[in-house]
Structure formats: C-alpha cells, structure tokens
Amino acid sequence: MTHRLTELTARLGGIAYGGDYNPEQWPRDVWREDVRLMREAGVGLVTVGVFSWSRIQPKPGTYDWSMLDEVLALLHGNGIAVDLATPTAAPPPWFTRRHPDARPVTASGTRLAHGSRQCFCPSHPAYAQAADELVTALATRYAEHPALALWHVHNEWGNHNALCYCDASAAAFRTWLVARYRDLDALNEAWGTDFWSQRYGDWEEIDPPRDTTAFRNPGQELDYLRFSSDALLERHRAEAGLLRRITPRVPITTNLMGTLEKKVDAHAFARTCDVVSVDHYLPAHDPDGHIDLALNADLARGMAGGRPWLLMEHSTSAVNWQPVNTAKQPGEMRRNSLTHLARGADGLLFFQWRQSRAGAEKWHSAMVPHAGTRSRIWREVSALGAELATLAEVTGTRVHSDVALLFDWHSWWALELQARPSAHLHHLDQVRDWYEALWRENITCDVVAPGADLSRYRAVLAPNLYLLTDADAENLDRYVEHGGHLAVGCFSGVVDAHDRIRPGAHPGALRELLGIRVDEYLPLRPGQDARLEDGTTARRWAERVEPDTATTLLRFADGPQGGPARGGPAMTRNLHGRGTARYVATCPSTAALGGMVRDLCAQAGVRPAAATPPGVEAVRREGPDGSYLFLVNHTAEDATVPVGHATGLAATAVRDGLALVPCGGVAVVREDRSEPHG
Numbered sequence: 001m002t003h004r005l006t007e008l009t010a011r012l013g014g015i016a017y018g019g020d021y022n023p024e025q026w027p028r029d030v031w032r033e034d035v036r037l038m039r040e041a042g043v044g045l046v047t048v049g050v051f052s053w054s055r056i057q058p059k060p061g062t063y064d065w066s067m068l069d070e071v072l073a074l075l076h077g078n079g080i081a082v083d084l085a086t087p088t089a090a091p092p093p094w095f096t097r098r099h100p101d102a103r104p105v106t107a108s109g110t111r112l113a114h115g116s117r118q119c120f121c122p123s124h125p126a127y128a129q130a131a132d133e134l135v136t137a138l139a140t141r142y143a144e145h146p147a148l149a150l151w152h153v154h155n156e157w158g159n160h161n162a163l164c165y166c167d168a169s170a171a172a173f174r175t176w177l178v179a180r181y182r183d184l185d186a187l188n189e190a191w192g193t194d195f196w197s198q199r200y201g202d203w204e205e206i207d208p209p210r211d212t213t214a215f216r217n218p219g220q221e222l223d224y225l226r227f228s229s230d231a232l233l234e235r236h237r238a239e240a241g242l243l244r245r246i247t248p249r250v251p252i253t254t255n256l257m258g259t260l261e262k263k264v265d266a267h268a269f270a271r272t273c274d275v276v277s278v279d280h281y282l283p284a285h286d287p288d289g290h291i292d293l294a295l296n297a298d299l300a301r302g303m304a305g306g307r308p309w310l311l312m313e314h315s316t317s318a319v320n321w322q323p324v325n326t327a328k329q330p331g332e333m334r335r336n337s338l339t340h341l342a343r344g345a346d347g348l349l350f351f352q353w354r355q356s357r358a359g360a361e362k363w364h365s366a367m368v369p370h371a372g373t374r375s376r377i378w379r380e381v382s383a384l385g386a387e388l389a390t391l392a393e394v395t396g397t398r399v400h401s402d403v404a405l406l407f408d409w410h411s412w413w414a415l416e417l418q419a420r421p422s423a424h425l426h427h428l429d430q431v432r433d434w435y436e437a438l439w440r441e442n443i444t445c446d447v448v449a450p451g452a453d454l455s456r457y458r459a460v461l462a463p464n465l466y467l468l469t470d471a472d473a474e475n476l477d478r479y480v481e482h483g484g485h486l487a488v489g490c491f492s493g494v495v496d497a498h499d500r501i502r503p504g505a506h507p508g509a510l511r512e513l514l515g516i517r518v519d520e521y522l523p524l525r526p527g528q529d530a531r532l533e534d535g536t537t538a539r540r541w542a543e544r545v546e547p548d549t550a551t552t553l554l555r556f557a558d559g560p561q562g563g564p565a566r567g568g569p570a571m572t573r574n575l576h577g578r579g580t581a582r583y584v585a586t587c588p589s590t591a592a593l594g595g596m597v598r599d600l601c602a603q604a605g606v607r608p609a610a611a612t613p614p615g616v617e618a619v620r621r622e623g624p625d626g627s628y629l630f631l632v633n634h635t636a637e638d639a640t641v642p643v644g645h646a647t648g649l650a651a652t653a654v655r656d657g658l659a660l661v662p663c664g665g666v667a668v669v670r671e672d673r674s675e676p677h678g
Helices: 004-012 028-041 066-077 093-098 125-142 167-181 184-191 218-246 266-270 289-303 332-342 376-390 409-415 427-440 470-481 508-514 560-565 590-604
Strands: 016-021 045-048 081-085 148-152 277-279 309-313 345-350 403-406 445-448 459-462 485-488 516-521 529-531 537-539 543-547 551-555 569-576 579-584 616-623 626-633 639-642 653-655 658-661 666-670
Touching: 004 016, 004 081, 004 148, 004 345, 016 028, 016 309, 016 376, 028 066, 028 376, 045 066, 045 148, 045 345, 066 081, 066 125, 093 125, 125 218, 167 184, 167 218, 184 218, 218 266, 218 409, 266 289, 277 289, 289 309, 289 332, 289 427, 289 445, 332 345, 332 376, 332 616, 332 626, 332 666, 403 427, 409 427, 427 445, 427 590, 459 470, 459 590, 470 485, 470 508, 470 569, 470 579, 485 508, 485 590, 508 516, 508 569, 508 579, 516 569, 529 560, 543 560, 543 569, 579 590, 616 639, 626 639, 626 658, 658 666
Parallel strands: 016 045, 016 345, 045 081, 081 148, 277 309, 309 345, 403 445, 403 459, 459 485, 485 579
Antiparallel strands: 516 543, 529 537, 551 569, 569 579, 616 626, 626 666, 639 658, 653 658
C-alpha cells in the first residue's frame, strides 16, 4: 500500500515545498503577486485557513466563502496544492462573547480573556458544537475542490490551552475518571488518597488539581495531565472523523510540536494521522541547536513508524517568541531544511509565506520577508526550491535505524511533578544528552515510545523512564531476553503508571532485568560534579548501587571527588537471556556517555552511517532503487568524506571517491548499490 504522503509527493512531482499562507492579512491585489512568486520559488503546497474562523464565519450561522473560493481557485490555477486547515484554533470574538464561560480558567481560578489564539476550554460543549459545525461546513464546501490535497486539523493542539481548570473541565475529568477506574476504591488506591486524608466517597468530590495550600496529590495531577491531553485528542478525533466521513479520499494531518512542548502525548495524536507532521524551531540560545533539530526529526520519524513525514513549520530566519530572536546565518536555513530531509521528511514547509505587517507575529521571519524579493532570505528560499526539485528522487525512501531511543510523555510528566528528589533532573536533559552521544558517533536512531515494537533494533537506549508501566517493563524485558542490547539511564523504573513507588528495592520494575539494587538516590546540587574513575565527570545525580547479578563497568572515583556515591558503581552490565542490559546511575559527561554508546553499539553490531570528521553529520535514506547519503557540515572548515563511486546530486561535488562538504554546507550523494555502507 502506498503511503499517503508518498501519494501527495507523487501528485506534486517531488518534495512538498511551501508554507503557511494567510491571504486574509493582505489586499486582493497581493494574492496574484503571491502565486507568481510561489511559482518562481518552486512552491507546490501551501497551508491555508489556519486562523481564518472570523473571516469564514463572521457571525453565528453566517458563512462567507468568498475569500477561500477565490484563493483556492487562484492557487489551483497556478498548479499549487492546498493543505486546508480547520480554523478551530482561534475562535472569533463573537464566540467568546456569546459563550464567556467557554474561556479557559487557570489553576488559580482566573478566567482568561479573549485576545489571543486557543482561547477556549477543550471540554466545553459550546466550543465542540461550534467547531464541529464549522468543520462540517468547510469540508462540505470543498470536498471536491481540485486544489485540496491534505487536511490540516486545528493547529498545535494544546500549545496555549492544554490545561483548563473550569467547571466544565472538572465535570469532564470526573467522566474520564469513571471510565478509567470504574469504582472509587480503585481510584483511591491508585492515588494513595489515605495520605493527608484525601479519600473520596463520591465522584462529585473530585476537582481538578487547582492551586491549594501545599503539594498537590501527584497521582491526581498526573491523571489530570493525561485527561487534558485526551480531551484535546477527543476534539482532534471529532474533527478528523467529520473530515473522513465527508472527504474519505483526502489524507489528514495535524502539526505536532515534538519536544518543544510536553502538554500533549504526541505519540497518541500521531497514531490518528494519515500523515505525521511536526513543527520545529531552533533554540537560538543553544550553539548545538542542530542536534535538537536532528532529535526532533528522528522523533517525527519514530512517530510515523519509520515512514516519511512532513515538516509543517520551521523558520527561514528569526522567530518572534524567544527572549532574543537571533537571525539565521547565510546558508543556515538550507542546512536546517536539508537535515530534515535527510532524516525522513518528504516535505519542507515554513511559517509563513509572507511576513505579516501587523499582529503578534510580524517579527517572525517568512519566505517573503518585509524586504521583499530584494533580500538574502528570498534568494535562499528560491535557491532551496530549485535544489529540492533536483532531489525529488529521494521521496518515498526511508531512513534505516538499528538503534531506538525511548521517549515517553507520561514519564516526562511524572518526573517533573512536585516533590521529587531533585528539581534539577529533567527528562529532556537526559534524552538530549544520550541522543547527542549517538549523534556524535553518526549512529542514526528512531525516537519511539517504550511500548513500541523493539524487536528489529540491535540496541535500545532509555535515557530516563522514571514512570514505567507493567506492559512497557515487560516489553523491555522481552527485548533483552531475545538477544537485544539495552542501556537504561538513572532514576528509571521507579514508579508505576499511577506514580506509586514499586515495592522492594529500586529500580522497581527493572531490578531483575538490570541485576542491581539501588540502596539510595543521591541527587547532586547545582554546580556539584562527581568524578568517575576514568577521569570523566558526572552531574545532577548519583545513586548508591549494589550489584546482584550485574558486573560493574565504571565506578565513581574514591574520595570526596567521587561525590556521595564515591567508590560505588556508576555503570553496570547484566546478562539477561540472550541479551545484555546496562545501567547508568548518574548523568555522565558527553565523553563518558560517548564511550558507553561506542561500547554498546560495538557489542550490538551497530555501525555509523559513515566515517566523517568531527562535526560532519551523516544520515542515509534507502529505497528499492537506491540509497542516498546526506552529509551536513556544522564546522567552519571544508571537509571531505569517502563515498566510493557515489554520484553527487544537486551541487555536490565528488572527486576521486571523496565528497566535498563545504563549511556550513550539505552534500547529497547517490550511492553505488554494489558498495557496502558504513
């Protein structure tokens, strides 16, 4: 069966290229200039209507389709396909005036005012009714429109309104709890409500975890995060269901946000989409932001089950919402874009097409900047469009990974609730540290949920799984039992699905698999390091580990420099079935993690994508007709990489079996299938 994104790229004749188009912000005479420039830049797909609710439905019961009719006809007439959005992320002023109680409420009881996007309670019935009526009318109107190629459901679900604490949310929360627990005894047991006299005798006694006098019940708070994600997911499913009923031939997507937000379980949303799409924006403060980009691209591919995915939004240059909105350097936008392509994206779209004159995002860069076509950004946008046309043959190919890195929103939520052993141990820090160790070795990984099918991976890394369900623990055990190689990071396996400590010694669900017992957790203070016996350092965390069946690979140094776990095991390995399970009882430096990753991958038979100089990233896409090696140079020096008899694509030069990768540049080669990879 052909993947829905592959069907789309076949329709477009290559890689999907374009951006978020908001014609309602501009007079009609600009629209024709827009489509002329789109053709000049090689744009084949634009997202339309994301925030157009007030234009489409200027008042209750009244629809005005004139703008969309004209714009879609204009785009189609110029060969540009449309990703049509359901504009439900921004209810118009008339809606909140008519339904003031549908505005979201904070944990402290403040009802937020209209004046921005996503100003609605996800559980309010008036919002559901208004959104469903709008989606039905939109889909009915454009069901057979020839420009329609993809449905874009909502926009960045929960970005600004994931948690609402109003009475409608409270009632919906109780309904969700009844479905989850069936009876109050089960709920009281799950939440440990005998602590602090919180035992419930009636469902109506349960409220959302609003601001209170001391620490909130962690089981209740964790379930509220789950409920809130599910409430948004229910709305997503409702809109998607209407679209599928009315337009069954048109694939559906929604733009997820990767690691940028922890407000919704994006794994769950991805499973409902025909095409997985994500937004990604570089953390401008981070000189290694390109590693975050790669991590999120691999997460997108993991959510897509290894299939091609769509980059729905990224920026041509600066954004508008960071403390200092740093502009991208010349060539950086191309490098970012082609890195996403290397890691499985079959489409590269920007926010947005034309930079706004007014509103909150007027300082967010765009494909057509304020300076117009006499600008560096426009020249780079047009050059990228032309280059992507020469790379069309890579569409439909896949990135093969022998390694999985586990990432779980539920564990992230639980780890960072109140009253943990350390407020400085963060899920993303762990994930990014471990990912970086793989990235620096050019070892490609799929970023997947802990419940994913792990059987095809030679090695699996779990940087932190503080919360681990019984089913996911069994999944890890089965993987190692059957010959897999697993590495687990500190403070993992500690609590069950309800944030209850597992009985017996830590690390609870992983104790037998790892062959260790953790006697005590020993978090480090900010600025306090612990030295390891190989001369490297660790930070943030330490544990007093007692091996049972495991062997010690690396210890904390003896003496005061070894920190509170001085002389004890810092890394262990246990034989389990036909495989091995390692444990890392601290947060090692990049050097120490790199050594562990190299050793693990060597044992598992994992090879890097290519041997490159430091700072040159290598990723491979493969298909039935060929394989493509992408080389991304993040250094200030030109580099060469051996590629054998490969053929350079686009502007890539290959001489004497060496690909030239200019400083800050990208090389793409089509490999000779007769030569081994790696």
